[in-house]
Amino acid sequence: MATVTPGSADTAQASDESMREATPTAHAPEEHASAGGHAHPSNWLYVKVAIYLALLTAFEVFTYFETVHGWGDTAIIIMLVIMMLLKFFLVVAFFMHLKFDSPIFWRLFVFGLILAMAVYMVMLTAFRFW
Amino acid sequence: MTAEAPAHTPEHHDGEHHTSTGLSNEKLAMWVFLGSECLLFGGLISTYMFNKGRIGPDDVGPNDVFDIPFTSVSSFVLLMSSLTMVFAVSSIARGDLRGNRIWLATTAALGATFVAGQVYEFTAFYSEGLGFTTNLFGSAFYALTGFHGAHVTIGIVMLMSLLVMSMRGNLGPERAETVEIIGLYWHFVDVVWIVIFTIVYLFPQ
Numbered sequence: 001m002a003t004v005t006p007g008s009a010d011t012a013q014a015s016d017e018s019m020r021e022a023t024p025t026a027h028a029p030e031e032h033a034s035a036g037g038h039a040h041p042s043n044w045l046y047v048k049v050a051i052y053l054a055l056l057t058a059f060e061v062f063t064y065f066e067t068v069h070g071w072g073d074t075a076i077i078i079m080l081v082i083m084m085l086l087k088f089f090l091v092v093a094f095f096m097h098l099k100f101d102s103p104i105f106w107r108l109f110v111f112g113l114i115l116a117m118a119v120y121m122v123m124l125t126a127f128r129f130w
Numbered sequence: 131m132t133a134e135a136p137a138h139t140p141e142h143h144d145g146e147h148h149t150s151t152g153l154s155n156e157k158l159a160m161w162v163f164l165g166s167e168c169l170l171f172g173g174l175i176s177t178y179m180f181n182k183g184r185i186g187p188d189d190v191g192p193n194d195v196f197d198i199p200f201t202s203v204s205s206f207v208l209l210m211s212s213l214t215m216v217f218a219v220s221s222i223a224r225g226d227l228r229g230n231r232i233w234l235a236t237t238a239a240l241g242a243t244f245v246a247g248q249v250y251e252f253t254a255f256y257s258e259g260l261g262f263t264t265n266l267f268g269s270a271f272y273a274l275t276g277f278h279g280a281h282v283t284i285g286i287v288m289l290m291s292l293l294v295m296s297m298r299g300n301l302g303p304e305r306a307e308t309v310e311i312i313g314l315y316w317h318f319v320d321v322v323w324i325v326i327f328t329i330v331y332l333f334p335q
Binding site: 043046047049050053054057060061063064065073076077080081083084087088091092094095096097102104105108109111112113115116117119120123124127129 | 151153157158161162164165166167168169171172173175176179180198199202205206209210212213215216217220310313314317318320321324325327328329331332333334
């Protein structure tokens with residue numbers, strides 16, 4: 001089960017050492033290969049990502065209440081979009097393993113994402129939304 | 131001289147698949163599906179953005195009904211369900227079947243909590259006068275969040291199916307990829323909510 005594809009062996013070994021340093025308990029698993037053949041990071045890395053996600057969500061909610069105190073709408077929207085994209089990237093890259101998986105999966109997903117954004121940007125422009 | 135073949139071998143244990151791409155076809159199909167789901171939710175989100183301000187002066191609008199602290203808590207619950215889902219995937223990859231069952235059940239419970247929160251929210255909004263056909267904002271809001279809630283519900287059904295399979299002894303480490311693929315769907319549902327929560331609830335109205 002715990003085998004790594006030959007192409008990613010060096011990377012996996014290098015990450016493995018850094019994961020061991022960051023892993024607080026002896027029980028936590030180090031980087032290992034899944035049935036799909038790519039390496040998984042340790043559970044501690046997942047916990048760190050979840051902490052970042054929680055902090056970003058807390059800050060997003062904070063900006064909602066700060067709107068009352070007179071921050072400009074444009075500044076709020078820009079900040080919210082940046083935080084939303086950060087959260088999106090963290091989940092897709094780490095929880096969905098796109099950072100460790102074949103780039104083909106990444107391209108397929110991003111193609112759908114960009115296509116959707118392009119189509120609906122055109123639609124909203126056609127309806128004079130902006 | 132009988133050669134015993136394994137009952138279920140989705141791929142070699144060195145991670146290579148017998149496919150033209152060398153990748154799992156099932157996983158590839160899930161990613162294509164998720165790419166197409168971007169178009170579905172993109173359509174619903176842009177429709178909401180277009181219609182959210184199209185309400186009469188006396189109509190019920192977003193500022194009248196949204197309860198941000200409540201929705202923030204349910205968003206946090208869904209976000210944490212992604213963490214428990216990755217634990218479920220990593221535990222089955224390690225061969226820890228008991229841990230896998232615990233994390234699958236936890237993920238399903240967190241998802242059910244989120245859906246329960248959404249049902250409560252819809253009921254509260256309806257009692258405040260916002261129905262599906264009250265105005266364009268109501269229609270777009272219920273369509274968007276309702277579709278998302280339906281996706282979460284389907285995800286819960288899939289997680290419960292995995293749990294039943296595991297309890298019957300049909301979900302071992304050799305099928306870790308099945309859990310990973312269901313996990314991809316679950317994380318996608320979470321990612322969509324990240325976008326919905328920001329655009330629908332937090333953007334200044």
